[in-house]
Amino acid sequence: xxxxxxxxxxxxxxxxxxxxxxxxxxxxxxxxxxxxxxxxxxxxxxxxxxxxxxxxxxxxxxxxxxxxxxxxxxxxxxxxxxxxxxxxxxxxxxxxxxxxxxxxxxxxx
DNA sequence: ATCTTGACCTAAT
DNA sequence: CATTAGGCCAAGA
Numbered sequence: 001x002x003x004x005x006x007x008x009x010x011x012x013x014x015x016x017x018x019x020x021x022x023x024x025x026x027x028x029x030x031x032x033x034x035x036x037x038x039x040x041x042x043x044x045x046x047x048x049x050x051x052x053x054x055x056x057x058x059x060x061x062x063x064x065x066x067x068x069x070x071x072x073x074x075x076x077x078x079x080x081x082x083x084x085x086x087x088x089x090x091x092x093x094x095x096x097x098x099x100x101x102x103x104x105x106x107x108x109x
Numbered sequence: 110a111t112c113t114t115g116a117c118c119t120a121a122t
Numbered sequence: 123c124a125t126t127a128g129g130c131c132a133a134g135a
Contacts, residue, residue: 006131026118029130035118037130042116047132061117068116 006032010044011051013104017058020086021102022094024062031104046071057081064097 004012009032017023025041034040041059045068048054057078061067069078069092079089088095 024118025116029117034130036128038117038119039115039129040117040131043132045116056116059116062119066116071116 006034006037006040007044007047010041011048011054014045014048014055014059015053016104016107016109017055017102018107020100022058022060022064022082022087022097022100023102023104024060024064026062027104028059042068055081058085060094060097064094064101066092066094 010028013028013031014023025038026035028041029035029038032041045054045056045059048056056068057072059068066078066082066089069076072078074080079092082089082094087100094100
């Protein structure tokens with residue numbers, strides 16, 4: 001039944017990210033069923049550019065570092081988007097990362 | 110069709 | 123503590 005591809009599953013999770021919260025690639029990959037497919041999550045984000053319901057700016061790496069900010073349109077667009085949601089970013093890194101970290105495995109509904 | 114690269118993560122050395 | 127290696131799946135110089 002679940003004929004959804006890897007990407008669609010990623011989008012589904014990212015879409016469920018609440019406001020003012022962030023998650024990591026590995027966390028999403030883990031929920032999907034491939035804890036080591038975190039690379040695909042990032043790649044899926046690249047394709048997510050065409051989608052609107054996929055807030056890729058809310059997805060960061062395990063260190064809370066905005067590794068993918070370089071792929072956004074602007075230079076610090078990703079940072080501004082996060083700050084716009086109440087998330088503080090310092091030196092391309094999320095402040096209190098674990099504080100704003102949203103675990104899809106825990107809040108997944 | 111084959112090879113390389115890629116918004117990563119974990120474990121091992 | 124720093125570096126290396128392995129793994130995952132997809133898209134394209």
